[in-house]
Amino acid sequence: MKSIISRTFLILALVLFPHCVFSQEMPSSLPLFKTYGLSDGLSQISVSDVTEDKHGYLWLATQAGLDRFDGYDFKHFGKWKEDQNDGLHAITSFQVEASHDGEYIWVGTIAGISRFHVDTETFEHYTLPNNSNIKPGIIKRIYIDNKGGVWVVSGKNLYSFSQRKNALEPIAYLTTPTSTLTDIFIDSNNTIWLGATSGVYKVDEDANRIALYSHSGKNISVLYPSPLGGIWVASEAKGACYYSSMTDTKSAPLYCYNKASGLPSNSILAILELGNGDVWIATEAQTAIVFKNNAQNPVLLSPTSTRIANRRINTLFQSDSGLIIAGSRDNGFSVYNPKIARFSSYAIADTPNVTDLTLAANNQMWFTSDSGLWRYNPQTGDKLGPIKTASQNNELDSLDMLLSLQYHQSTGDIWLATRKGLGHFRPGDSQVDIVALEGTSGYTVNVDDAGDVWFGGYSDGVFVYRPSEQNVVRHWPLPLTTKIHFQNSESAWIATVSGLYFANKLTGDITNIGELYEGFPSSAVVTWISPSMRGGFWVATQANGIYLISINAQKSNVEFVTPVTPHPHLSEISLGAIEEDENGSIWVSHSEGIAYISPDLEKVSYFGVENGVFENGYYVGASVQSDDGTIFMGGPSGITQFNPKNITHSPWLPNVKITQVEVVNYSEGSANITRIDNVEKLTLQPNEMSFSVEFAALEFTRPNDVSYAYKLADFDPAWRFTDASRRIATYTNLDAGSYTLIVHAINKEGVWSNEAARMEVIVVPAWWEKTLWQSIFVLTCFLLVVLIMKLRISALKKRSAHLARVVEEKTKDLEAAVTKLTQLSSQDPLTNLKNRRYFTQRSKEAWDAFQRYGQAFSLMLIDVDHFKNINDKYGHHAGDLILVKIADILRANLRSSDVIARWGGEEFLIFLPELNLHESYWVAEKIRKAISSFNFYCEGVDISVTITAGIADIRDCTSVEHCIHSADKKLYRGKAEGRNAIIK
Template identity: 30%
Template sequence: MLLGWLLLAAGASDAAGPRWSDLAATVFHNYGRDQGLPHPVPTALAQDRDGFIWIGTQGGLARWDGYRFHSYKADPTKPGSLHDDWIQLLHVDRAGRLWVGGGAAGLARYHAARDRFVPVPIGPTEGRIHIGAIADDGRGGLWIGSDDGLRHLDPARGTVRPTTFPPAPVRALLREARGALWVGTTRGLWRRAAGATAFAPVPLPKGATGVGALFQDGDGRIWVGTLRRGLLVIDPTGTAPRPIGGEAILSTGSVSTISAAGPHEIWAGLRGNGIASVDTATGRVRLIRHDRSVANSLAHNDVWALLRDRAGSLWVGSTGGLSYHPRTAGLISTILASPGQAGGLSASDPLSLLATRDGRLWLGYLDGGVDLVDPAGGRIAALRPGTSLPPDVVFAMAEAEDGSVHIGTRRGLYHADRLGRAARLVTIAGRDPHAAVTALAHDAGILWVGGDDSGLLGVAPATGRVIFRPRLADGGIAVIRRGKGNDLWIGSRNGLYRLDLATRAVEHIAPDPADAAALPGRFVVALLVDRQGRLWAGTFGGGLGVMTGRGADGRPRFRKIGVAQGLPHANVDSLQMDGAGTIWAGTDDGLARIDPATLAVRALRQADGSALIDYFAGAGATSATGEALFGAKGGVTIVRPGRLPHWTLQPPLVITDLRVGGVSVPVASFNRGTSIGPLTLTPEGNSLAVEFAALDFTAPERNRYAYRLDGFDRDWTETDANRRLAIYTNLPPGDYVLRLRGSNRAGVWAERELSLPVRVMPAWYQRLWFRLAMAVAALLAIVAIVRWRTRYLRDRQADLERQITERTAALRAANDRLGQLAMTDPLTGCANRRHFMARAEELIAAAQRDGQPLSLAILDLDEFKQVNDHHGHPGGDAVLARTGRTILDQAAPGEVAGRIGGEEFALLMPNTGLADARRRAEQLREAIGAGSVEIDGERIAVTTSMGVARLGRGDDFSRLYARADAALYTAKDGGRNRVELVPPAE
């Protein structure tokens, strides 16, 4: 550790760092206004006790659940709204409360249970106070730094009192682990020891008069970010700050924020200069900067805020938006093409890779040219297209015994010296010198050359004389690999070949779709021989085949590994074995790790550190240190040997939106288990919509979900990240419990479930007294009829029979009306959700049995929330009622119309194909859009978006509904007020 700090003081960041450190990119996922941020400049970040990420911006506050931003804006006319749209800072105290510091309007506390903000008066100048810093005082109170000094919030009284120190704007506060309070101002740094009452100045280096950030790391060091003199550090046992040298911006730049980025890594956010990453173990400093040519780089170099969340991932707020860097195992690095970076890759698409014995990496590009890269220092040489090499594709490279390199291009074979200074065209006897060379291999003094049309040649490297000319069925050579003994394996467009180097016999191994143990694909582009001597063959379209031996007939037998076994794509572009013997496959849709013992496959994505997806055929190599290297569109993936841990994060499961009868309800008390009593649904608002999320931000699209309403649902309903919504309408009266489950990105279910008690109140006609009254009335009527009929039986027998018939019919009509009420949505007149689904199952079963067409249309009113917001629920109910009448009026005989959600309707059309269903849907859309209702003298009109799907063979209602619902979302995304179709799944 002492050596590391000596290096820091001496500016050790200029020394060569670990392998690839100067080239490896820190990859981010960036969010901006297009993704829902209320303003493109995030200035403050925090994670609350529930796990939500809060983002303060210059134009409002946002809460992120992994899928969407819920925004809060200042609105003086709305009680409990945000007090100031310019959020200067966010702070979560030890009790889990979120505090919001405004740029001008002072301080507010977020009241989670009521989903509103409570202003906190902090002085006579309230309304013009700029909050610069907040820190816990260790006793439940807060220290508050502002433009006019330091204040303290008393936890018992809830009042704020000013202090007499310091007489300068406070920009940073830190209460260290031992209880001391550090105060950074525009004029310097002060410290008050635990138990003391006075502040002592902390001497700063010359010119470092202002402090903008303070942070204590896990080893007890205090990091000081200055306003004009960069980054300083104070040892746990020291008193004087020392500068972090080696980079000009670290001695003269302005540090706005500091955070731990890992066990031995500190990030310092710089105003205008990106992020300085300091390795506290080695003292090395590297810069993380925005690069216009790299989409996944830091959003902007003007950094305002940093946050390390509970999963260990990093969030960055900058002038260009919100940047997210997920925590990874650290085994995978990415080199992104950045022509403007000193020592970086000179082109974007490395089509061929060669790791030489001296530890360097050669990269040949799709557009021509070759880079020679030193892992410790970056690019050290380049053969430029049009100068040293032809301006065309570099397909393959191979290292000769003397360290020189042969380069196969679309325009011939070239030979370069080991330092990559020059290259010359190689002439092979009897071969067109400008014919394409697609595969190369050096073995035992022979250069093997494969081409598109010329097949395979064994050449003496020094003279160009052809030694071997094996007879293959065709050309199209993609890869050459030496196997066990005398085997030379050749992958081509027409299968696999084995050349016996002793006898020169050629064996052709072709795929056979009828044989499950045959080669899985015809076009073989990748070959590998593992430590057990097994041959692995990667194909286009057929996945991966592992040769397990030969059958009784002598034919090779393969174990197939495809998409069904976990490969991310059936096109396997490159196969590499790392230094630990693990097999890695680059595919057209990402990287996969394969256990050589079990053949178990694990697909990797950006959350695992694999930022690139589309790999190139044949673009792979294994370095002398055992790293697996892959070329892809946009750069190179580097996989170091080591254990790739399984993702075991237990993400908190939270409700993100809750609506009862279409009215939003605050969710915090349900997330924290502090709600009093069940959620009550009245007859007038008998609908429940719950949106929920598992807060694993690393890859939220891979999270899984399930829900069940105990007392109503028979089993769990599983869904994915796109449909995290449980909706129930017209529930029968009674007590229920809605149970919610969520998983992390690896599909591991969180141990904690959310339970939401629900009580549905009965309507007047569903209450016991009404039912008893009806039963008594019916009994009395029967008794009266019997007595009356007995009295007049003889003289009015015919008349009595007529009256009995009339009374019986009246009772049946009453029962029919009660039944109709139970099946009908009272507001719209359409079938309710339960009746609609029952009818749907009957009609689908009949259609499947009789082979008749059937189509389903899902309708959702556009911008319906605005109707409720501007006209209240009476206006919304009027629009819904008018929509229901329109659907019923437009429905043809035999069709079933239902209301299945708040503003969501469905129309089931038996004996109707997709074309007719589209025509019917367009007519219905026009009819809805043509009408309006009048509320308070104003005409209200709405439009609708519709998704239509036709029943496919083997479909049940859930599959038909899912496809129609997907079409509905397409219509929404396509601009609303339109109809989208989806064909049946045959």
């Protein structure tokens, strides 16, 4: 009974997820960002520009300087202190631009221009010379042309970097007194175009003059070359306009996006056009996307629905891997990966909570929520609701929640499971009527072909209600029922929190599938059952994974049960629903999001909040698939809608990097730490005895889902594994030689990165370890040995025979003594089991293996029930005989790898490697049954003996002692509850 109650509370927990209200429906193409700010380590909240170096690191210009980001950690470069090559000349940075080869980062600050060398992490600084007495202004743009030339727009001046002079040279300047330059573009004819607050200008290099070309008097904020050809020109008058070329800017634009066409403002701060034709436009008010397939309707990127950092985005940047980075004015920056799969998740009206869904005729969908019953058309967005029960309408009971519903195709009626009983709604009615089982709290409902309504309750069982007779014709007392699916007009599969059942309403027969068929747990929390195109049924559980049950169509019975567990994480979470698409792929809603299983049932992909999936999961049973294959899943935050045909599975190709190396140098009695970045080859001198390596996969959208495997080739025998929170490998006291450190990233689905980070490690030998000195030393020792041997050889011959005899005798005596001492130190003399000392040593080794390699184990503590009474009644001799017999039974029922120790008195402690709590329980139950059924015959008397045991899993404990203590507490709980029991 207790286990049923506990499972009921687990399911109730799924229903009571925290709510998240969305203010608008989310289009399927709307991006979702990962945002980083001060709490993540960013040096300052205002990000004015972004670029990327050759390694794939992001570089950010902020008001505090320059930041490097690897997906986890920020490395900050501020104003230089002692050596000007170690930092910037001024803190505030406006612009960053990487050279074409990614070797250098050009930084525009309030004090001028700096060039940062990525590998050496050193700066070179360049001042901006005055141009005809016109002082430089704020750095508005650093531009690198197709040939690698560097151009700087500052105030009214245009500068170019001279490689020969290693200096910035003035090129031209703007003479208009009330205007400043804003942007630069160099076309394929090497013509230099400049944007200014007074129009578009063309540079005449021969005359060192800037001439107005077009857009006279217009404030030009952006000149952006389109990757598809043409140029974007942004002005406050017209917004963002597209021209076929710069020379055509005197003519009318081909098209414009501005406030009149849907942009929030004509004041454009940044433009980014993707290869697919989508145009991202950042304005003073808000950022928008103009989708190529819907160019007339810009979509605003609100911080609420897309998690973008801020309404005002200063800069837009696309990395080589396709990531889109948006830097904001006062909330850090955001990252979006357009290559990942996109789901459409939204709330309808003010009703985020969707507990169940059903499809009706004419593309209509009905769903239940805590606010009532709703009708919704996914194609048009039309909705009707909420439709409530009488008590809800009268506001008598705020907990009168509708939890499940089923549309009856024949009558058009809707039947509902509510907390007040069986509900009924006929389209056109004004409310939901409670027509039967009043006062019985329901969880699921379905209608069979005969029109009978099957009602699954929280705790009152399953009822079959016949509307024509207005009477309950069948009842089975079952625990909380999560799903009912019909085999035929008279039989149904019933999923409950204590197993899967098959019931016949005519005969009343009911069968627990787990008790009859090996391979399916009899007491599993079953959350879903639905037919499979493979034949049979898909079954989802809570923390027991997925099963495929094959059915004999003629006999309607189970032929076999197949566990489907391509990834262990699926067996650790609560699964809500399973939908199979036309290709045989499996889509699973669960407590953390949505999972995909490939048609061969081998590959798993997990989709989370970065894909548009609700991060607080989905309700048990709240899923439906339309005729066109579109899948709808309901949860605490609303509905997620997707068509599997439109979900792409992009390859996971992280750029794994060794981000930093720390070397510990021991000299003159102290340890000094040297930190090195961008290392491909590490050479350790003899006094450098230890080094630590930090690594990262440059995964900027979901870095915490990445784990790592690393190995020092020719040293580590196997891969070592760690997670995103501990991305460090440390090695000490390596022998002289050459090694290679290899680091792989592993995503949530268990896929390893194709490319690994590699670092060669050379350990230089000490002078005495070098071949020459070792040869001299060996030769000297050899000559000394030969000399000594010649002097001693005669004496050794005389004594050799005597010594040989003495050594032989002493050796035999010593071996016998060692054997005896070893046995006495590690073995219990009564039972011949291992003793407490041996077990303590073995448990330390097991704990070290668990800490380093994750090799888990369980401990079982057994106590003989009423053993004192046995000693008092039959004598200690009988008690000793019983302990010896129990030791024999333990050996017979355990593996050779298990360690059995007599812990003290009548207590036995057993070490069970590689077994979890559930598996250890069945081993303990097997031992308990063996002992309780064994005939202990002592001194002519049959003695009945039972045991009580407690089991603990090391993964639930902080130490071996904690694990033993946990098992001991469970043992005493078993004794308190009546003994002869196994407590896990």
